[in-house]
Every structure is written in C-alpha cells, then in structure tokens.
Amino acid sequence: MKVIKDSVHDHIQVDGVARDLIDTPELQRLRRIRQLGTVSLVYPSANHTRFEHSLGVYHLACEALEQLGVDGRRAKRVQAAALLHDVGHGPFSHNLEALTHRRTGRYHDDVHELLVEGDVGNVLREHDLAPGPIADLIAGDGRFGQLVSGELDVDRMDYLVRDAHHTGVPYGTIDHGRLVRELTFVDGELVLAEGNVQSAESLLVARALMNPTVYSHSVARISKAMLRRAAETLLESTDTGAETLQRMDDADLLVALRSTDETAAFSRRLDHRNLFKRAVWAEIDDVPGGVIEADHDTIRRFEREIAAEANVDPDAVILDVPSRPTMTESSSRVVVNGEIRGLEQQSPLVEALRAAQYSQWRLGVYSPPTVLERVGRAAVDVLELDIEGALVTEVRNGLDTTLDQFTE
Amino acid sequence: MKVIKDSVHDHIQVDGVARDLIDTPELQRLRRIRQLGTVSLVYPSANHTRFEHSLGVYHLACEALEQLGVDGRRAKRVQAAALLHDVGHGPFSHNLEALTHRRTGRYHDDVHELLVEGDVGNVLREHDLAPGPIADLIAGDGRFGQLVSGELDVDRMDYLVRDAHHTGVPYGTIDHGRLVRELTFVDGELVLAEGNVQSAESLLVARALMNPTVYSHSVARISKAMLRRAAETLLESTDTGAETLQRMDDADLLVALRSTDETAAFSRRLDHRNLFKRAVWAEIDDVPGGVIEADHDTIRRFEREIAAEANVDPDAVILDVPSRPTMTESSSRVVVNGEIRGLEQQSPLVEALRAAQYSQWRLGVYSPPTVLERVGRAAVDVLELDIEGALVTEVRNGLDTTLDQFTE
Amino acid sequence: MKVIKDSVHDHIQVDGVARDLIDTPELQRLRRIRQLGTVSLVYPSANHTRFEHSLGVYHLACEALEQLGVDGRRAKRVQAAALLHDVGHGPFSHNLEALTHRRTGRYHDDVHELLVEGDVGNVLREHDLAPGPIADLIAGDGRFGQLVSGELDVDRMDYLVRDAHHTGVPYGTIDHGRLVRELTFVDGELVLAEGNVQSAESLLVARALMNPTVYSHSVARISKAMLRRAAETLLESTDTGAETLQRMDDADLLVALRSTDETAAFSRRLDHRNLFKRAVWAEIDDVPGGVIEADHDTIRRFEREIAAEANVDPDAVILDVPSRPTMTESSSRVVVNGEIRGLEQQSPLVEALRAAQYSQWRLGVYSPPTVLERVGRAAVDVLELDIEGALVTEVRNGLDTTLDQFTE
C-alpha cells in the first residue's frame, strides 16, 4: 500500500488497481495540467493540478464506497473511474474544451478510447476490468454514475474544497466528511439520509458562490478567451491538430504558443499578464437573443465586424458569449421526515440559485486597454446591445482604468 | 499596546479605551459565558465564550474603521461599542433571553444602564466618552450602528467564522477579510463596493446554513428548552430575581440549579446529557395559527393539558414554539454597475433564504424517552396538529430510538 | 453508531463500549473541566475541555489499533482506557493536582476505584471488561500502555494539536495522521517505522515549544498559583475535603471560592483577571538547592517569612517553585536503516530539549502590583537568591509595569 500526502485530505491510501493506474504516463501527465487553467492569473496560489484533484476524488470515492458497504469488483470499477475521470483533459483543463470539442467531437469525459489504449488499457486488462463500464461511470451512467459524475458526486466535493484551499476563497469549504457519510442508496437511487437538507444545499451554494468569484471571474474569463484565441490560431496556422493539442500538457502548449509567429503576441501578453480589458460587460437582458445563440462562426464574424468598425486589428477584439443558463432540474434527493424528496421540492434555495445564474450571466467584449472605448462603442453598435447597460463603467465614462482583482 | 492571541484572528491589538474596558469585571465576566449556550451538548468543541467573540468584533471594527478612514472620537465610540456589545448577556447567552426579557423588559443589547454603572461607566468617563451614543450604536442606531448591529455588521462576521472554527461545521467560513475591506459609505449609507454581490450573499447564506445545523439543531433546542424551564422554576421557587439571574455567569447558574430542590432534576439531566427527546416535530403548515401565536402563559397551559392527557408529570412536557419567520426586507446594499442596489433586488437568493425559514421552522414537544409516544399523541390532540406530519418518525412507528447528532 | 463532530478530527465515530461510556455522568462531567485550566486567562480562546480531548484520544487510539491490526477484547480495553484516561481529573485539570495529591495520595491517572464505582463500573461490567487492566493501561502499564500513556501516546498527539487549535499557537501542529500510521510493534515494543526520525522529533519539539509558550506561560503559572492557594484555603477553612474537591467541576469550584469568605478575595482577583505579578523570576543557577528541593510546608514557611520581612499580608506572597527538571531518558524507539534505535541515540535534539528545560526553569514569587518591589527584595533576601538574576526587570528598575501577554 502506498500513502500519499495531500494538502486537502492529509493522507491518501492507494492500493490495487489505483496504485498501478497512478504510475501510468496518462495519469502522471495530469501533474502538469493546472486544475483551474488561467484562474491562477487572478488567484496566484491557484496552481494545483488535475493530478492531486484526481487523487482526492479517488479518496472520497473510497470513503463513500466503504460507507455504502460496496466492495469487490464493483468498488474497483468505481475507484478506477474516480481516478481516471479527468484523464481526458487537455492543457489548461476546461479552458480549451469548446475549441477541441468542435474539432474532435469529444469532451474531456468521453474517455472510451483512452481506457483501451496505452498503459491505462494495460493496467485495466491486468486487473480484469473492462474499460466500457468505467467509461460509462465517468460519463455519469450506471447505478454509481451519480457518485462519480452527478450533483452530489465526489468530483464536486473534492474540487470545491481544493479550489478554496488553493485560491484562499473560503466559499468552497463544504462538509465533505458529512456528505460522504450520509450518502445512501434507497430504491437504487443515491440519496442523502435524513437531516441533510443543509448538507445538500451547502454543496449547491458553494458552487454558486465559487462560480462568479473564482471560475468565472472576469479576469479569468478574459485570459481564458485570449488563450482560446491563441490556441485556435495555433491550429489554423501550423500543422498541429486538435488531437495533438488535446494530448499536450500546459508546458507543451505554452512553448508552442511562444514559438509560433502567429501566436507569439498573445503568448507574450499571457506570459506577462498584460491582458485585454472589458470593453463591454452586458447583462443578459441587454443582449439580443441572436447574439446569445450565435454559433462559433457567427461570433468570429461579429468580432471582425466590430474590429472593422472600430478600425483596429482583428486580433484586438474578442467576443465572449457564455451559453444561456440551463434550467435543468436538480437531481439531488434527500430524505425528509422519512420520505425521499427532491431537494428542489424541499429547498427554495435551489430554484433561487438557478435564477441567480441569470443575474450573473455576462457577455464580454475584450480588447487592449488603448482601444477600449472604440471597441466598446463599436460592439454596442454591431451587437445591438443596450448601450447604458452594456458598456463597463470605465468605458462609459471615458476612463481607462485597470480592473483590479476584486472588481468583477 | 497589548496584543492578544486569538484562535480566529491570530493577533488582536488592544489599545486606549479598549484596553481599559477589557480589564473591567463586566467584560471579564464574559469569559465565563459560553457563546453558544447549550450547543456544546451537540458540538462538544463549542466552548468558546462571549469574551473572545467580543475581542473579535472589536478587531474587525478596527479594521473596518481604518478602511473607512474613520478615526478620533468617532472611532473610539465604535470601538467601545464593538467591545461592549455583548456585555448585557446573561448566563448561556441567548438561551434565557426570552425568560429574562419577560421580567425585566430588556434584551441583551439594551445596555444604557450598564454603560453608566460600575467600572465600565468609570472607564468611559475617564476617556470622555458619553454612554448614550455607545448604547445607541449597540442598539443598531446612528450612522455606524449598521456596522455594529446590522446585516453586514462585524458581529455577524466574527461569530460565523468563530462558531465554524469551534464547532467544526464549515458553513460559517465567510471571507470576512474581504467584507471588511469592501465596506464603504455612499450617501451616508454603509454599502459594499462594486463586485461584492457574492460577498454579501455569502454572509446571508452562511447564516442560513449555520442556523439549522448549529444554532437551532434539534438537540440544542431541546437542551435550551430544558435549561429555560429550569431557570424559570428557579425564579419561581427561590428568591432569585430576573435581574440577579441576568448578572450571573454560567457557573453561577449551573450551581444554583444543582443546589435548588425544585430544579435539581433538570440540572442533573443537563449535567449528564440525559436529555428529553422529540415527541413532536411539526412543520409550520401542520400547526394551527393559534398555537404559533400563543403567548407564554398559553404555552404553559398547553403543556399542562398535554401532561394531563398523557398522564405524566407536568415537568415531563416541554412545548417549544419558535416565532413565526419574519419577512423584513434585507437592508444590505451593494454597488452593481456603478449604482447602489438593494441586495434583495439583485440576488434571488435573499428571498429564497427567507422562504427557507418557513421550510425549516419546526414546533417541538419534548419529553423523557420513556413517555415519548404518549406525550406525542396527547400533544397532537391538544394542539390539534396534523398527526402524520407532526409526530417524529420514531414515535409514529412506536419506536424509541436515540436521536444521534446528525438527525435533526 | 454515533458520529460526533469535533473541531480537530472532524468526525469521530463512537460505538460499543465507548458509546455507553460517553453517556455516563463521569465522562459527561469532563465537559465542564477546561483542558488547560487557567491558561484561558492568557489565551482567551483556550476554553476546550477534557471531554472533547478524551473523544480525540479515543479517536486516535482507534486509528492506531486499526493500523496495528488489533481488534476484539484487547482493542475494546484500549479504547475504554483512551476514553477514560482523564476521568480522574479534578476541576481545572492539572492545576490543583499537587494539592489534592498531598491529601489523597492519588494523581489523576490513578483511576482503579473510579472504574469499579458508579455508572462507569456498570458499563464496563455490562461489556465484560475488567477494570484492572484498563486502569493499568491508563497508568501506562502493559503492552499497550505506551499507546495510552507514553512518549508516543495518542494522549499527547491529541492535546498538542487541540491546544494549538484553541490557543492559536501553532507550535503544536504535529502530523498525528502520520504518527498513528507509522506506529508498529517490533519484539513487543511500540516503535515508529523506518523514516520517522523527524516524526518522533516533531512530537518532542512541539511539546518543548508549547510548554513555555502555553502550559507554563508566566501568567498561566501566576493564576494557577493563585487558584491553588485559594483552593488550599478552601480546604483549610471549610469542611470541604480533598476527595470532594477532586470530584467537583470547574463551576462548583468557582462558586465555592466565591461564596467562602476566606477565599473571596482570591476568587474576585481571578474572576476579574486582576492578577498578581512577578516580583521574582529566577533562573535555576540563581536559586539555592535547598529552595528548589523544599517541601510544601517549607515553601509555605518561606512565604510567611517573605511577607513578614516585606511587611505585607501573608496572602500577598506566593512562592512558586517548579520541580527540578528530570533527566529520564527518552523511551521513544524508531527504526533507522533496518534496526531499532533509541530516538535519543539517533537525534541530538532529544538531549538538547532536556537541557532546554534547565534554561527555561524559573522560580517565581508573585504578589499584588502595589507591593511588588518590597516583596521582590524580601524574597531575594529570604531565599538567598542572586539579586541581579532573580528580580524581574520592572522590579529591578523600580518600575511597576503590567506584563502583557507576550512577555514571559
């Protein structure tokens, strides 16, 4: 048995198939992929990696399985899935996922091929574990899929606490010890035992507070958009393909961007944290539906139109349109007064948190500080935005101030 | 200058009037009053006191004043108010407040007299500080009253973090450092600067999650109700008056209850944690309005009727009816896109949290485990409750199980 | 199974005999005995109790037993011993131990009688556990005695971390998770596995740093000496016996001291933290051997002589002489390069820590601030101390300053 020291869970015991999986190049690669991508440009301590997160998810999965009384082959499958659930991530984690998905058709949790190939495939075969069911668990399917990838999954429990520890933002400090202990199966469904309405709420709330403060902090979004543009240019101007990009680690990509003429300018800006600023930061009600629903090609066309109207280089305009907030119902179930209730039915918070996504949604147009005002006004025009609501204060007032960390 | 080591804020610097106030018997008495009263019977580590909390509130007030650029006499007043804001607490903090209020007409934050009398009065006079404005601040009045006692006050910022540290429940871990830094006065009103919607939400959410998990945990409510009954008996059967009770510390009260015949039984139960259990635990929709609105005398009468119908000793029945959840609007203000908005207007969470108070509200009837079922059924009858909703599962099923900590 | 939330170990599972023991009045009493006695007058957050510490020791014992592969009756005995190891403590923990020992002949870990009597006795009998072997374990005897009471025991592992958490002084933050994991039996002896020289050192170092900073902080020593004097007076001037005193909790003693005429003055000083100050603070080389070795009666006589010479009330002088530092060899064993070595043999730190006890040793003479200088000079004379080394700076310079928390 191997014991690994972790800054969040203290000691993590690794054994059996998990021990062998950890030693594969595929898992070791995750040591060089930052968990939060460009968020480290906002929170300088946020340099933790997908590797330590994967260990943490494995650790919590083991605790949940013990609590649920599951062992044997079924437990091994869940443990392997927990450890491998992020093996499909490309450099900078989610940052480039939309880009690679457009070209490969795969998201990071589509790992069927990865579990057959290479050393991971070998280890699974040595342990008589079929890759299919494990890939299904990672995709959230099967009886234990909810444990690996669902609303009460151990993935979320780990990343909230870990991201809080490394950013210093305390909103993610949930009671994962209690959550894992209180998971139980009722009629084949994973639910939280009696008395855990607040435990379940806390998980949703933690995510809702971490989201705008950390994951979607405006500076994180700006730098992510710049990285995405640079990576897209890399694919377009070199013979690097999306599959190759997807298998890089952070170092590979950083150096590739530096050493390619077409991406060197963006790379230098990212390396020196000489970032674009927000020319536009528009709430959802101020943005026409056609812009919100626009596909990638249309967005690139909008960018060129804005650049033309503002008379700036096309590379000086980035349009960043998040997806429309989803309204899928919460799947969390919790026992209240002896009966299983949907968390949504029990807690007014759940719907409110969903509604909050609307008030937090922002369309961004980013450009170099020197042309901020021109680009802002051009974007309002091209995108047909409500001018007062959309322009950020600095632009509206003709100022060009730096946005510091706390300003969103 | 004195430096005091604190488990939450690390080092607290104490100077001037604060240093002299700390040395008064009135403030030193708070060392012997537990911050959370009987909550330590649920969370054994929750033995922190009003004294360290008062130091913490003083510390955060100093930081906020520095941030707001306030100094001189005005700052000294706020500092004194922060330090003295809990000096009016009786033994076991809030636990007996309703009882003493009925007899003295004063809540713990009504401290006008206390600031004139004794050593506190002397110290304030020596420092040329009039007691009136300080008492007003403690009552939440005046320009800085919101800082000492309001929705964004430093009192709440301290207790959430401190209670989390000492109970081990992480929901209270707000970002007080950021909150204090982002406070600002706009048009005479204390608001949070741009980009702090989540900071403000986090404070409300933390309280909403700590409330049922810690402050109103069912076992904390049961033991509080038992303590309250014992103290009421003490006042009725001895010559101890409410004013005297109010000036006791925890040790005084514990020993008084032990050494009075009429209260010895309750005292022994509390000392040995041999607590009553829930016979009834009814949601708000299952309780007639007349019961919810009942005054103290009516509640005592209900208790006697339930005892009579169940054929048990009157001391074997406690009826615990929390106030109806209030619907007062949130007073928090935050700057969004350059304009001051009510937090409520900006965040759907605020209203949801208020609604959640309804779903968390519970009427309790408590009695010794041996008579739980009889008392439960009698209470349903006397109070005209909906029987299925009201009886706790164990009683409904004819079981008599111990409620462990995690069951609410 | 019961799960208890702890601020240090998060969740503690309690089962079987432990669960029944926790519900006894004897163990519940520990909720009302502060772990560090008067240390809370120096570190205001240090209000944790022997109860939560006992739970923590039980928790670590369970982890160690699992690691060592011990179960069945033997494990139950160790678990019971861990939980009960402090049941013999009187009010304010160690503070009055010397006083009660002189009159009862028992230290707190001499619990043979306590394990036969009362509810604890009943529970042990119900679980078929003989009290003798458990009492032996608590006294440090038997194969597992080292685990309960030795240099690498779980008692120390818990209190160091717990005291650090509650005082805010970080020196106690050892890696208890690793220590517990690395314990192993070799030839019937409890040792630390290969690669743990630093783990073992860290435990000794943590204690060596916590000792002067927390446990023997000068203000803690002063207040402890005042409490001890008050309690001695209580025994001498009332019909309270040492056995009764020993069974009190903190509240009982506080109230007894308040309500006894002869102890009221000391009690008021302690309640108001209006403490004596150091008139003398002498290093070991400046104190004659006869003073260091003096028995209790001689010390009381010295006190009277100093008071007479200084012309002050006898109650205005307290002489506090710690025992001479012991030179017993460390019993810790650790595996190095495949062989068991004494930690002392391997680590130069161990001897140095022992030597450090000499440099930290201080004789104290305490008195009210107003007579500090007179008492100091009288003490130097009566005790034949080296005058320059012994008088504290304030006395030497004719000043009378308050000693703040950081001054030792």
Added chain:
Amino acid sequence: MKVIKDSVHDHIQVDGVARDLIDTPELQRLRRIRQLGTVSLVYPSANHTRFEHSLGVYHLACEALEQLGVDGRRAKRVQAAALLHDVGHGPFSHNLEALTHRRTGRYHDDVHELLVEGDVGNVLREHDLAPGPIADLIAGDGRFGQLVSGELDVDRMDYLVRDAHHTGVPYGTIDHGRLVRELTFVDGELVLAEGNVQSAESLLVARALMNPTVYSHSVARISKAMLRRAAETLLESTDTGAETLQRMDDADLLVALRSTDETAAFSRRLDHRNLFKRAVWAEIDDVPGGVIEADHDTIRRFEREIAAEANVDPDAVILDVPSRPTMTESSSRVVVNGEIRGLEQQSPLVEALRAAQYSQWRLGVYSPPTVLERVGRAAVDVLELDIEGALVTEVRNGLDTTLDQFTE
C-alpha cells in the same frame, strides 16, 4: 491600491513601486517557476510558485517595516528587495543552481545586473530607486539585509508556512505573526524582543524538520539529481548556454529536455515519474573525506568508474554528494532578562540542530531499479564506503522494492 488574494496571508495589499514591479515580465515569469522544483513528485500538492512566495515575502516585509516604524525611501527599498529577492531564480528554483553557478559564477541572489536591465530597471528608475542598495539587501547586506536575507528573515517566515500549506506537512507552521511583531532594532542590530526564545527556536526547528521531510526527501533528491543531469546534458549537447537556461521558466526547460535526443530518456523518466532508486544511502561516517570534498569533475569520474565496474550505461549512475554540514554560528539575537543574548548561547537547541545535520547527511547513488544491486556494490567498491552502513536495505537484502513516499 491593488489587493491580491493569497492562500496563506489572505489579502495582500500592493502599492507604489511594488505594484509596478509586479507587472514586469521578470516578476510575472516567477508564476511559472515552482517554488520547490521536483518536490512536487513527492508531495503532489506542492505546485506553488516563486511568484506567490515573493508576494508573501513582500507582505511580511511591509508588516515588519510598519512594526519597526520605518517608512519613506528606506521602506520602499526594502519592499522592492523583498519582492525582487527571487527574480534571479532559474527554472525549478534551486534545483539547477549548482549547475548554472559553475558556468555563470552567479547564484540566484546575485541580481545586480537584473535590477539594471529590462522592465525592472525601468520601474526602479521611475521610482528613483538605485539598484545597488536593493541588490545589496537581497544579498543580505546593510542594516535591513538581515530582514530580507538572514536567519530571522521574512523570506524564511513565508516559505516555511507556505510550503507547509501546500505540501500538507505541518512542521513549517511557525507563528510568523508574532515573529514579525517582535522584531526590533537594538544598537543597529535586528533582534527579537523579550520573551521570544521559543519564537526564535521555532523558526530553526521548523526548518530542521522540514528539511529532511520535504526539501531533502530522498525522492526529491533523486528527481532533482536526474533533472540536473539532464540539464547538464542539454548544455553539453546543444547550443543552449547557461545564461539562457537560467532565464527559462519550468515550461521552457521541460519542453527543451523532451525535444532534445540526448535528454529525452531522462525527460521521459521525469515526466512519467519513473525514477531511479537508491543503490547507496550512506551516513557521513561511512564515507571517506575525499569523496565528500570531491569537486564536480571528480564526481563525474566516480560515476563513470562505478558504471564501468557495474557494467551499465554511464547514464545509469548518479552520484549525489551534499556539501559537508556547515558549522557557522547562529546569528539570531534575542532579548532575555533585559539583555541581548545570542540565541545559541541561550538555547541548547541551536547546537543540537546543527549536530542533527550530521546525522541526517546522506550520500546517495541512484540508478534504475533493474541494476540497483550491481550499481550499489560497485559504488561501495569505487568510493570505498563501509558496506553495511552504505547499501540501502533493499540492496543489502537483494530485494528490489519500490520506495514509497514515507521511506526516506
């Protein structure tokens, strides 16, 4: 003013020259240099960077300056020095320092040139700060040099706490808040005020415990040695010079090693954590003086001789000889009983810690697991080591086991 969130110090305020320096490419580059180099291969969470550490050192320097009452130009110089003190680090921090020093003659704290050139030079000139005195401070010279680079410096205070936070090893948790507060100048010398013997000891002890557990953990040493060998090969087999290497970040070096034929094998081993093992692990008394004192060329020759005798490829043997432990006296000064004493004179721990360096010193010979025994025996022969003491257990017993994290 800019506020940066830090996982260790919470909020760090940055202003004036510091704010401008942070925006330079030279400082931003530190975001991509791991604080502990290859230690992250032992402690997976240890991915923190020189950038956040530099911010932390700056933060503590500001606190110390405020405490010491220093402001104006002198304070600005110290602040700049604190922020810039690590700007001279190459990739993987200290890991390659010996290598680059042999070829450039400069250690990382020799920054005179760096403070004149580039954007850092521009910023300093804009703020009218001469580079010379700042470089001197970084080298430890001048009245405030001890604050930036000495035994009680803020550099050490930050890295101990930060490394503990990110590795999860608690030994580094010193009381930096107290240390910074208690610094004072007496007769032009930086000392710790009265009552801080333990504060000073704790700093030395923390370092002494972190050293073998973290910084010189055997696996960290092995991976560092492999990285060093690979980097040396890179310099020898490509036109990359030592100056260029020194200016790389971690990503540059990782990719350079991957894409160079001669270093690809080592690079793959490091990327996959497929590390060499210890063939020899010898205590200082078992190693001839000539080996301990050998220069780099001699060591490379020893390696070739061992490889020849073991009949393995020269790249399969790495000889790792740490410097002989230094015996320089501690420079820490602390006030005891009103007089300044050397910490060494006051505390027996200091000498013991130095002695402990001897017992912790180890010569290592590393090679691939498959040839471990052959290389071990050849090394014993070539280096004339004491065979029983030097061979690691596995080799001595003819075993080839994996060394897990906890085995040193």
